[in-house]
Amino acid sequence: MIRFIIQAVVTMVGLWLAAQVVPGVGFTSTGSLIAAAVILGLINAVVRPIMVVLTFPITVVTLGLFLLVVNAAMIGLTAVFLDGFAVQGLWAGVGAAIVTGVVSWIAGAFIGGDEKRG
Template sequence: MGSFIVRVLINGLALWIASWLLPGMDISTSATTGAVANAGITQGSDTLGVILAYLFIGLIFGVVNALVRPLVKLLSLPVTILTLGLFTIIINAAMLYLTSWLSSYTPVHLTIDTFFWTAILAAIIISIISLVAGRIPGAGKR
């Protein structure tokens, strides 16, 4: 269970960095800003809301990667072998796009403007960050 929480934190961090680097990727909430402003909520809680939004999308992304990605990788194995593994980037982008679609049914939305380039670059960025963060001692599986 602790490993899954660490994976969600890493996914949230990777999604934040990808959305910071790529202008076509954004995470937003459907909460009305007027109600938040009228409630007297300060800037600090707005930052907490943004952090929770990224963690929520990281959770959705983790569930998609845990449940859907193995099946897609198995079904696309011949194409992956034929492209010498480069099709894995397309699979990662598709999982990101599936996360975007699933998040459209939640209060927190991941939006990607164009599937091909933004999702491909985001998939590469997220993969690199996950690879580096997975190598940190204590972040890996026990």
């Protein structure tokens, strides 16, 4: 449970930064930002693995770059479920996916995983 909360906070920071940097990504309130981080975490846990398996051939052909489109689709799906979160088109979603991914990568470097415990 604590791992999900940490991941939600990291996702929230990534989405906030994406809203600041990427044109076409925005929030109406802090509550919307928190809800978007939680919903995106749930979508990434349930829907994203299915999409990664279904799009595996395209991902192989594009040498993994298609995963940006899958991540953008997950962010767009979050925007569909949440009225206070807006993503204006595919490129805004791709930009948000890149920013959120970089923030998660940097946070993972500082936080570490299970292999660094005990």
